[in-house]
Amino acid sequence: MTSLPWIDPDHLWFPPAEEALDEPDGLLALGGDLSTERLILAYRNGIFPWFSDDQPILWWSPDPRCVLFPDEIHVSRSLRRTLNRGYFTVTCDQDFRKVIRLCADTRTEGTWITDDMIHSYTQLHQQGIAHSIEVWNPGRELVGGMYGLGIGQCFFGESMFSLETNASKVLMVHLAHQLDQWGYRVMDCQVESSHLLKMGARSIPRSEFLSILRAGVDRSPNQSSWQLQWQWPGPGGVHE
Numbered sequence: 001m002t003s004l005p006w007i008d009p010d011h012l013w014f015p016p017a018e019e020a021l022d023e024p025d026g027l028l029a030l031g032g033d034l035s036t037e038r039l040i041l042a043y044r045n046g047i048f049p050w051f052s053d054d055q056p057i058l059w060w061s062p063d064p065r066c067v068l069f070p071d072e073i074h075v076s077r078s079l080r081r082t083l084n085r086g087y088f089t090v091t092c093d094q095d096f097r098k099v100i101r102l103c104a105d106t107r108t109e110g111t112w113i114t115d116d117m118i119h120s121y122t123q124l125h126q127q128g129i130a131h132s133i134e135v136w137n138p139g140r141e142l143v144g145g146m147y148g149l150g151i152g153q154c155f156f157g158e159s160m161f162s163l164e165t166n167a168s169k170v171l172m173v174h175l176a177h178q179l180d181q182w183g184y185r186v187m188d189c190q191v192e193s194s195h196l197l198k199m200g201a202r203s204i205p206r207s208e209f210l211s212i213l214r215a216g217v218d219r220s221p222n223q224s225s226w227q228l229q230w231q232w233p234g235p236g237g238v239h240e
Contacts (some may be wrong), residue, residue, distance in 0.1 A: 007032035063206035
């Protein structure tokens with residue numbers, strides 16, 4: 001780790017993402033701070049923070065990169081039945097603080113979402129850059145959620161939680177279709193998981209991901225506000 005670049009908190013800079021180590025998972029640099037300016041710069045360049053309380057801030061840029069292209073969301077037959085029931089309600093930016101806190105508190109293996117991270121991403125939310133997506137059950141209980149950043153035509157998913165079966169899958173379907181309608185090019189998923197792959201995500205070379213960012217982060221999407229308007233259309237409305 002000592003051979004990695006150390007970022008001066010007073011210097012708003014990152015090394016190129018292409019210089020990240022191949023192992024483990026694209027570690028690029030350490031140090032710096034979690035100011036909103038630095039976080040925005042990081043995401044625009046395919047970099048994100050991931051560390052524990054007992055570590056310095058670690059910055060990553062994996063190769064390959066797991067992404068979901070919004071028009072490639074996969075809806076299985078069983079998930080289609082869940083959507084047809086209309087059991088869940090999906091909203092946006094209704095309770096960012098609770099979503100990010102539950103993303104931290106519900107991880108059984110521990111969390112990288114430290115108090116400092118929560119503070120910084122909440123500031124990004126107040127600036128209209130970070131957003132939360134909420135899933136509610138019929139009793140108006142928050143049973144699923146995700147938070148991430150919307151920069152230009154790119155959405156950077158950070159973390160997600162689910163307290164009821166299929167809550168996170170329903171969230172992904174609603175969000176992907178809404179992003180597609182708004183003209184977003186990509187949803188960044190960072191590192192692949194079986195859950196994401198089943199939903200249609202795939203891994204692409206980091207060079208391709210960076211090209212998508214260069215083409216998209218400075219272009220405005222087709223939206224006036226971050227309010228989810230897409231609704232599941234019922235049987236036959238969306239193909240698998």
